[in-house]
Amino acid sequence: MTERVLITGAAGGMGTLLRPRLGRPDRVLRLLDVAPLPPGDDAETIEASVTDADAMAAACRDVDVVIHLGGHSREAPWADILSVNVDGTHTVLEAARHAGVRLVIFASSNHAVGFHPATSAPDDLFPRPDTYYGVSKVVGEALGSMYHDRYGLNVLCVRIGTCIERPVTERHLGTWLSPDDCARLFEAAIALPSLGFRVVWGASANTRGVYSLNAARALGYEPRDDAESYAADVTPASELDLRYIGGQDFCGPEADH
Template sequence: MKKIVLTGACGALGSVLRAPLAKLAEELVSTDIAQAPAELMPNERFVQADLTDLANVEAVMQGAEMVVHFGAIPDEAPFEELLGPNFIGAYTVWEAAHRAGARRVVYASSVHAVGLQETMSGHDTEVPHRPDTFYGLSKCFAEDMGRMFWEKRGLEAVCLRIMSCTPEPQNARALYSWLSHGDLVRLVEASVTTPVTGFTIAWGVSANSRAPVSNARVSFLGYHPRDNAEDWADRLLPTPKSPDPSDPAQRCLGGPFAVVPLGESGVAAIRRMTETG
């Protein structure tokens, strides 16, 4: 490919993707509202940009064949705070990608688009939206917009419902929800290099023995995860615990995001859960 654009390039996940994406194109243009990373790949160019500014994003997109959109606030927050980066920012990325003649947007969606679905029900990629937060609602908005841009304008999209992506699984919930950094790279590379995707939703999850979701419907992506959170089970489950069937944080895919008040940080709730075991 001649040019890939990566948004959110300075974020926790975007920074993992910069080097692998640089290998897939003649030029990688990385962008973030933050300042440039200390070092860039030989074929990487960085542009500091605000995703809510359509003209700004259009300039970044010129000549792009593929857009990997990971720029957003990655947590629950008041709706007014999410409106710009997560809602309007998603629109400007899709609109600018369309105007630039890009072929596809690979989007960092989230399990929180369906976070109030029950974990033990078993879900493929056709499970309907059931957001657990304003943050999850922003992912529903972007997924629906991606489908509309495909059906009305022919711009492909692969929406990755990422569960919990960390270098190692952090808590008992991660035994089913973990996405390793290595599998994140494999998933994004597959989403970029698959010849035809149309509009596709895929789960961002590793090959966990306890995974409650399935990518069987989208095997054409060629995503083959290699890591399994079960390798950490002895550390994460030192003593058996009785489940509380009345607790949505245990019962729902969104975990603690399913119970935090709207507008309050879900990441903080997960951190507290991790610290207390």
């Protein structure tokens, strides 16, 4: 039986990394973004915004799984964060539940808890956002919880560390989620017939990692990569990188708007 997976924000950084890793013969990827997408062999492409309720309703039709990556990926003015990240996530969840989608995977972030000390990050770490962007991820997690409890929608919120091809800074040695491991985590969730509502950390098996992977491993996730392989090539950490989970770029004054 062919499975259809909708990826919002499919033209963005994470979407570009994950598209080839999530393709398989028994799966059709439906790719949605406000930016043009290159046509794929088996991919369906939609140029639309996650804030467009009609477009999202059409995009979720006949979909089994939604991977919601769409939205601002860094700090932005509150009006922009509210419109795209908060209202857009509500629009996606509303479309998914009306379409009978089985599972929504929400790309949350370490910035939902960015002002916690960068020494330990258990699975149940209470929200302490570092930016408006981080606040939007807290709201997304809360919406996911409500949509599960009220409507029975399966929702997995993944507090992603740093999902890039390879670590660049010393901070990344603890936060890195390799694209291959990210796909492994998402595949583990997709394979489960029902997972309810869960919040898990998204990180690789990093030697310097402080994020608990117990909840992610309970899904069947087995990370294989370690940022330590790149330790000789990264730039040094700043003082705020070492103090806060969110690091210098999000906890420092330059994040202000």
